[in-house]
Amino acid sequence: MTAMAPHRTEPDLSFLLDHTGHVLRSKMAAALAEIGLTARMHCVLVHALEEERTQIQLAEIGDMDKTTMVVTVDALEKAGLAERRPSSTDRRARIIAVTEKGAEVAGRSQEIVDRVHADAVGSLPPDERAVLLSALNRLVSGHLAVPVESPQPVRRARQREK
Template sequence: MQTSTETETFGFIVNDISRLIRAEMDRRTTEAGLGLTTGEGRVLLNVRRFGPTRQNLLAERLGVEAMTLSGLVDRLESKGYVERQPDPADRRAKLVTLTDEGEAVVCGMEPITAAIRADAARGIDPDDWQLLLAVLKVARNNLMAARAEAQSAESAAA
């Protein structure tokens, strides 16, 4: 069986970019004295982006197990950055919400995320950068649709 050593493919490139962004976020948030892990920062940024979010949905968005997310939320809650509140649509579920202190931390992260984006875009024509973002969004939507289709087929088979 022949194996491919090609690493300049879509998956490898996207994974490398993601890994580099996480490493830079870790380094820069540490330098800024924000006292957050990358995982904690990702939770805060996602809750800010989407608003109060059920823990199971947040875990799925972050690509982590429910127990991993629970630990991250526990730490953020102990720092006063998030709160767990009952979901009015389902009292058994909890919504993770950002506190005012959490909002302030996210505001402290904004210049860091902007600088990382600027570093990534350095030397790329602004129109090309916008095209890249648009194409990546299409790829994301295609993968989300394929996943939804597969889940629907699994549900129908069960």
């Protein structure tokens, strides 16, 4: 006798969120590549422009490990978009300062990011867009706001940009 798969009683929310997230990230990567950036480079530029931040703070915002952050900042420096400088408030700390060219590129990359997001939700009727965004915001700030500890580590999703 062949075993039967259990009957699913709920939609596969994990698949739906993972798949849409993956496709959205791939579209974002392709769009940002047109101006020579990665999503991580965009994230560092935008958040470094908001206020003086250290490499460690920017790594936390972008959910990057130390090595990935160093590689990202190295690429930004090589492209003339950012540089490491001493902090104005703590001489022991180094901040990531965005150059004038970097600020211009960040403006263009933010337009690209906004366009990719608008295209994604724009594929839905307006009433469904509002409901989807409202529901996702409620999940992110409520029931699904904090991951649970697990004996098997789960790769952490990028944190919501503030």
